[in-house]
Amino acid sequence: MPENHLNNKNPNYKKLNDLYSIQMAKGQLYETIITTKNINDLKKNSGHLKESDDLKADDNNTNNTNNTNNNNNGSVNAAPIGVLCKNSKQIVLYLYEGTHTVNNIHHNDYFIVNITQNPIIFTKSTLEDLSDKYFEYYNEIPFLKDADAFFVCQVNKINNIIKNNDLGSSKMSIVTADVEEVVQINPQAIPLNRGIYAVIESLIHYTRFELADNETRNRYWARINEMNRIVKKVGSPQEKEALKEIIKEIKENFKDLD
Secondary structure, eight states, X not given: OOXXXXXXXXXXXXXXXXXXXXXXXXXXXXXXXXXXXOGGGOOOOTTTSOOOSSOOOOOOTTTSOOOOOSOSSSSEEEEEEEEEEEETTEEEEEEEBTBSHHHHHHHOSXXXXXXXXXXXXXXXXXXXXXXXXXXXXXXXXXXXTTOSEXXXXXXXXXXXXXXXXXXXXXXXXXXXXXXXXXXXXXXXXXXXXXXXXHHHHHHHHHHTGGGSOHXXXXXXXXXXXXXXXXHHHHOOHHHHHHHHHHHHHHHHHOOOOO
């Protein structure tokens, strides 16, 4: 880990054992904000990672919010990115071409994953460059000062592939990283998983079925099926079971859905 050059003896910092200590679960995907140093501020680490061919950066088009213009000239990049919890000490990122995140990770061993549920931070880090006031440093690595928790990751391996999807073929880096330190700032820190929100949104649509005309009902049905797709991909077993029950109930009571 980089040499510590700042005082990190903040009384609010609490070192935790692993990802499970902040309620992350194996095999589930969480919405986070990843902070990295932009490559113009990096000293390349000799021999650890090769420079990428022409991958500029990216976020998973399913698991990450699109972020195409973060910090072109600044020293820190912040990007909303989906993080898959592989186990208590390891994560996986699926990063597409399009932002600075991949490029930064290809050039540096370390990055930080920030846990927050602040919608303003997610929005601002997607739509604009975050100014220096949003960041502090932990062992020379930038993190969001308003994060509820964060964890320091070191790249273990990067696999570059071509991914085919609805938009065509895209270059993707599958990044596996080891979690070296987990730091809790807010005792109520909870990682953001889209599964529970998909369940709630589906239930809201379901409660309106009786009042809706056929056209509106079919729109609700399409939305619930989209929520089910998301839950199958990122949700917990309980969330998957909840959507299964919602869909079963709808099918039993409404026979004329498209």
